[in-house]
Amino acid sequence: MLSEDDVLAARDRVADVARHTPLDHSYSFSAMTDAAVHLKLENTQRTGAFKIRGAANRIRTLTDAEQAAGVVTASAGNHAQGVALAASRSGVDATVVMPEYAPYSKVTATRSYGATVVLHGEDYNDAQARAHEIERESDRVYVHAFDDEDVMAGQGTIGLEILDDLPSVETIVVAIGGGGLIAGIATAVKARKPDVRVVGVQAEGAPSAARALEQGSVCELDGVDTIADGIATRSVGERTFPYIQDRVDEVVTVSDDEIALAVTLLLERAKTLVEPAGAVPVAALLEERFDVDPDEVVVPLLSGGNIDMNLLTTVILRGLADQGRYLKIRMTLPDRPGSLRQVTDVIADERANIYAIEHDRTSGDIAMNDTEIEVDMQTRGEEHVEGLLSRLREKGYDVEVLV
Template identity: 70%
Template sequence: MLGLDDIREARERVDGVARHTPLEHSYSFSDLSGAAVHPKLEVFQRTGSFKIRGASNRIATLTDEEQAAGVVTASAGNHAQGVALAATRADVDSVVVMPEHAPIAKVKATRSYGAEVVLHGEDYDTAQARAHEIEADENRTYVHAFDDPTVMAGQGTIGLEIVEDLPDVETVVVPIGGGGLIAGIATAIKATSPDTRVVGVEAEGASSVAQSLEKGSVQELDGVDTIADGIATRRVGERTFPIIEERVDEVVSVSDPDIAVAITTLLERSKTLIEGAGAVPMAAILAEAFEYREDEVIVPVLCGGNIDLNMLRTVIMRGLVESGRYLHFRTTLPDQPGSLERLVEIIADERANIYAIQHDRTSRDSGMTATEVAIDLETRGEEHVATLLDALEANGYAPEVLV
């Protein structure tokens, strides 16, 4: 099983390729949670993600023959970029298979680092199957995204940095997809700071680890559904799972709305752009998905920031909705002059700001003497939304909240 010596050796190999990323106290998230929150900002790593660590360590162990034949891998995006850059730096040819709907930004970045990109399948698992076909056809070495001891060891270098930079850390919170990141970090943490708790976080729509722990063996999901595409895997790794069982103290899950709120809050309060998979540790803290004490020293590993801009727009809107900062509703008005003005006056009196109004006199959902109005509003929180809706109902309207 993976050991501390493996991680220390990996650190020597990736030194000069991977950066020692910042670990900083966040006053904003400490205030919001009541804990002493120190994010590990792996978002500032080369390629925008921790994956360069494991990829560099694996490629550094290739034989001369393996280097000449090249490498192949499958990835939703971050591992793809890590392999592409690490291979290019080592003068090794690389092919990366990505799901057809992988974020455009990650596809472009992977190509820019020098890899040949093949788009195949609906998710990571189907892309992986195609990558193994290429492995056999072209005699390439497959660089697994997580289920490889050298990859795990490379990711574990993050754990060494955490303990060195913050010796009094009490809890480290780590995302889980296939398990390579948390297997490496947990190994490093438990070997150097045994009393530090390690908490793993999955997305609810990709919770293979929780089911596997419950059954006592690796379980495969029928499918995955989450905005956290970087951890959207159907099953945890065969090699990572025993390490998680032995060295991870607790595994929890967070919903997509929780993740959206975390991404939005990180943008607003810390001016830091984090992708869905990278935001799940902060989502778990804000949603209190696990128990922690007041002033407990917690390190959430914010492991990546490569989010597609179209997805970011959707996530920000969802985050605003979940936090009561945006309201979209519809109602019906008498189809007569002045009706819309009276509705708008009530909204103005409640100090809500109008983004857009859609006025439909032909809707089949309203009577012949009525008109339907849909309004988008900027609001100031959940209490403000409740007060506004109460005011509308008190004045005879029947608002239907749409998002």
């Protein structure tokens, strides 16, 4: 199996391509969790994610003939960019297959690094099937996003950096999609410091590793549904799973709402932009999905920062709503002068700030002499929201909370 020596060799191969990313002691998250939290900022890595490490290591282990033939891969985005840049730096031609609905920013970035991009299928598994067809048709080498020991070894260099920079670390928290990242990190960490705990985190809508651990073997989910597109895989890797079984201490899951809150808090408190897949370790820590002792030294790995700007807007609003700082409601009013003023007077008295109001007189769900309104507003916490809703309902309004 993969060993520490493999990870050490990978560190030498990728040293001129991958940055040694910083650890940031977060006073805010330490105060929130009663732990000593140090954020591993892999979102500041070249291409904006950890994937450059594994991709570079794999490409640099190819023979001259394999490099001449070129490589092909499938990816939801971050591995695509890693392969594209690593191949370009090694003078290797690369073709990348991405899902049709991959974030536009990731597709554009992958092309900018010099790869040919093919859009195919609804998710990673569909893209992977097409990439294997290209592999057979053109005799290219397939660079797997996670299920490859050279790729795992490259990702494991993150573990070496954490141990070198923070010898007192007690727990490292890592997102799991296909499992290559956590397999490599756990290999490096457990070889040097077996007592350091490695915790894996998945989205509730894509719990492939958690499900596999429950039944003791790799299984394929019927589908995935999560905002964390970087870890939205239907199955954990056949090669990565034994490492997860043997070297990962615990695997937990978090909801999309919890992920959105973590993204928002990282942006607001840590001043760092993280994509949903990169924020799941912080979400699990904040939601106490695993036990943490007071002052325990914990390192959540922020594995990537490549979030689509349209998605970021939605994520921030969801995160603010979860804190009671954003509220969207729907109400039905009599369609006569003064009705709206009565509602806005209540909102003003409660010191909420209205962002937008939308009228709809055409809905078939309301009476002909009524109008339906939706109100977006800024609020000041959960108690403020409850107080505002209570005042509106006391006035006789039937209020539906949308967000």
